[in-house]
Amino acid sequence: MTTSMTREQERLRWRSRRGLLEMDLILQRFLDQHLTTLTAAEVRAYDALLQLPDNDFLDLAMGRKGPDDAALVPVLEKIRQS
């Protein structure tokens, strides 16, 4: 799997390394299922989510809060379902 990943995908995988174990686990499952099939728009949305502080991202990923930006909804839904 590693060899077939593009550099962009590798970059996203590394940036999914977080300070909170919970986020590491959630994002690992999401990436294992979806990384190679994300659309350009989803990559943009995921990049935006990766910019968030861990605790805020965790609240969104656990569904405790909804995102301010509607563009984040589809990829966030995939994260929650993974």
Added chain:
Amino acid sequence: MALSRQIFDTVIVGGGGSGLRAALQLAEAGHHVAVFSKVFPTRSHTVAAQGGIGASLGNMQEDHWLWHMYDTIKGSDYLGDQDAIEFMCRKAAEVVYELEHFGMPFDRNPDGTIYQRPFGGHSQNFGERPVQRACAAADRTGHAMLHTLYQRNVRAHCQFFVEWMALDLIRDYEGAVVGIVALEMETGQPMIFQAKSTILATGGAGRIYHSSTNAFINTGDGLGMAARAGVPLEDMEFWQFHPTGVAGAGVLITEGVRGEGGILLNSNGERFMERYAPTMKDLASRDVVSRAMDQEIKEGRGVGHEKDHVLLKLDHLGAEVINKRLPGIREIALKFANVDPIREPIPVVPTCHYQMGGIPTNYYGQVVAPRGASGSNEVIPGLYAIGECACVSVHGANRLGTNSLLDLLVFGKSAGDHLCQWLKSNPQHRDLPHDAADRSLERLARLDNAESGENITEVANAMRRTVQHHAGVFRTGKLLREGVEKIREVAERARNTAIKDKSRVFNTARIEALELENLVIVAEATLVAAEARTESRGAQAREDFKDRDDKNWLKHSLWYLEGSRLDYKPVNLQPLTVESFEPKVRVY
């Protein structure tokens, strides 16, 4: 191959709480500082700290640093160095007020003072009654601290190298540390960073355990760098465990669940805590519950395919109680264990949380190690270590809650202060040795050239399984001896790994291979030191040596990578200004 080179006064490896606190002290004094971090600094693992910062402000009840000192020494099971502990407890109020001044959003009392929470082990008047000593920012203390310190560092023009991994220390012919070799992930290129001084602040290495609360980045990079450069690792047998982490994930289930009536069951469906603690049962102290769980697993009464966990049952509490009083727990169980605790038990296992040992330092953060045959402790010029990767030693054999964030602040600042003075008397850069980058380049060349070899993930799993099984909470001589053998086999395999992807650009497999080399060093140090220590003290609980043995073991272990050799040094029982706290039997 000639590497390009940059020059700084100080390079700091690690952008978590301690690295940022030290950087701030230096950058505000006008020094040219670089901080290296594998991830964006505010995503360091410090963000996971919730409990608070211990400081005897006395905002709730009367409190005194000497009482905090006593609690810390007792908590350490008398393995903590009393000079460093006095230093930390006396400095606690100052570093908390400084953080307040930097803009940290502490919880407040109605009168405007910092609110302080109760926390286990914090007492008034040498153990007489509990005291509220923990300063917190809701449940986001670590998060708030990182953001506060990061902003302040940006303001002070500290330079950050984000998504860089430090590979090795550079030592000159006299043993002084003169910089590091670090790798930029974006390009995959190594570069030399020459510096008058280097601070290791890379955090703990909790990922050596199969079940760990630590984030994936906690791979002990600073410990590996130090060990490869000939620096010993101190007290690596001491790891703090939490009894109930979700099996296979590591996410914590709070002890409140057992407080509400949750019970632990083995594979026979037996409530085994009744045998280990007939009175307190499932509410016995953390270490008792952890050890009982691990013993059940070791004796074959574990649950699951690998018989490697037990069950935490709470369905008998009913949906209403669970939803009302433990909503967060149901959420965690559903997300990370894939079970609904209203109907099914949660698989749990004792889970590694904190590393008490590390790179040996004094309370200025200077790395100290025995030199030559005389064995006297001497400072390694130019090298400092702070935070969880260091062993100063304020936590001894067992850390008191809220002292980890305090440790970051006090010793981060102390190292920064000491360096500001040290740089005045050491204004010149020392020359780089001719072989400055050789070790790092050999490591990279091996990975880049290996056509076939061991799979990184498989070796990492073998390491984590070995450490979890052989150096868990329940330890015996036999288990540890077998563990030492096995981890040496794993270490051999780790020297023969290969990666398929040979690209340089953002090659995460390459990074993970380099991280594994660091983890394996820490794992071997842990097993070897634990096997040799034939006593029980703090987090080291030996079934075959159940008592603390102050006559033979009131000393720190020092493990050397070369020859996997052990040495020892005495515990410093002499505080700075007050009388020594003599070792006593530890009862709560």
